[in-house]
Amino acid sequence: MAGPPPKPWPTGTVEQLEPLVARVLAPNPSPYTYTGTQTYIVGAEDRIAVIDPGPDDPRHLAALVDAIGGRTVAAIMCTHTHRDHSPAAKPLAEATGAPIVGCAPLVLDDSGPRADASFDRTYEPDRVLLDGEGMTGPGWTLTAVHTPGHTSNHLCFALEESGALFTGDHVMGWSTSVVVPPDGDMGAYMASLDKLYGRPDRVYYPAHGAQVDNPRQLVRGMIGHRRQRENQIVRILSEGPLTAADFVPRMYKGLDPRLAGAAEMSVTAHLLDLERRGLAGRSRDVWTGP
Template identity: 80%
Template sequence: MAGIPPKPWPTGKAMQLEPLVRRVLAPNPSPYTFTGTQTYIVGLGDGCAVIDPGPDEKEHLLALDAAIGEEHVCAIMCTHTHRDHSPAAKTLAARTGAAIVGCAPLVIDSNLPRSDEAFDPTYEPDRVMEDGERMTGPGWTLTAVATPGHVSNHLCFALEESGALFTGDHVMGWSTSVVIPPDGDMGDYMKSLDKLYAREDRVFYPAHGEAVEKPRQLVRGMIGHRRQRENQIVRHLAEGPHEAADFVPKMYKGLDPKLHKAAEMSVTAHLIDLEQRGLVARSGDVWQTI
């Protein structure tokens, strides 16, 4: 996980990335959101779509109003329902009259510790998009690409006119995605990475961090990294039974203690995947090879 770059950041400014795409950075930086959530506006004058409207914060909504101007908002589209991505959808829909479309609603009530954002209970889509479904507007077409793993309802959106893919939290240039059980699923996440690797997108626009100009190269590296972590877990289990927390100091040397819980959750996701594949077993909190 990369460190957050020094300020100033372009918070609140509409950045033109390509003819059909603008980006507005929300004021919600953190160790898990990098410099903040990036909202994308797709369209060129006659009508636009807003992707991942972000947190329901006055400063960010005013920045979106300024970026959109008098343009008609055709749709508000959400990749998933973590609270740094979808809460502004409801307010923006009330202001613009646009439909909320994209991922399915999902709220997880759990007393398990989390190291990412909690889920947004206010999200109410007018239309849930399935894999391959399209949303169209003046001069643009966005196709839903189902990518469960980070969370079960995660979608990416492919801009057919330019070869760009809006990847939400599934693929980010600054960090690997956090996969936290019970809703985060490492097996699904790996399948979704394979799915993106098989595509030929020109560029990835993630919700956090800069654009990814060599997407297949990055995805290949991410797949290799996850397989390396899996192999580390199997090697340590060959030494004897472990609890999930036991792996962290062995596998994440020098990691900031604030990030230990995230690392433990990632290990747990790998262990559950290995269990489902019949390679490890658990008794209570203790894991061992079969």
């Protein structure tokens, strides 16, 4: 997990990344959001799309309205409904008259360690996109790519004209995605990584951190990293019964203490996947080998 770049960060500033893509950084940095949530504006003419509007923060909403600049918003599109991604959809829709389009609504009681990982209970899409469905505007086409794992409702959006993929939290260059059960699912996450590895996307624009210019190389490395973690867990399990928390100090050397809970949930996600495959067992909170 990489540390954030030196300040100042371009919070609230419109950054033009390519002719059809601009980015606005929200003021919500944290150990889990890096420098903050990145909202993307797609389109170069008078009809645009907004991807991952971010937190319901008046400063970010004002920055987005300024960036839109009176243009028509064809759709406000959300990759998933964690609270750092979708809550601004409703006020932005009220400000622009745009429909909310994208992932399905999902509300769970989150018992995990992340304050920003509870689900957005205000999210009410006007249209849910299935895998392969999309939105169009002048010179742009965005196609939904279903990528469950980080959450069960996670979507990426492919910009067909430029080969860009907006990856939300599924793939990020600065960190691996946190997979938090019960909604987060490691088996589904790995299958979604395999799905992206088979695609020809030119560049990834994640919701946190820098763009990824070598997508397939990064995804291949992420798959390998997860397999290494899995093998590590199987090896530790062979030494005797353990709780999920017992794995963390043995697997994550030098871990920021603020991330210990997230690491435990990631281990739990791996253990649940191993259990489904007959490679681990448990009695209450204690895990054993098969």
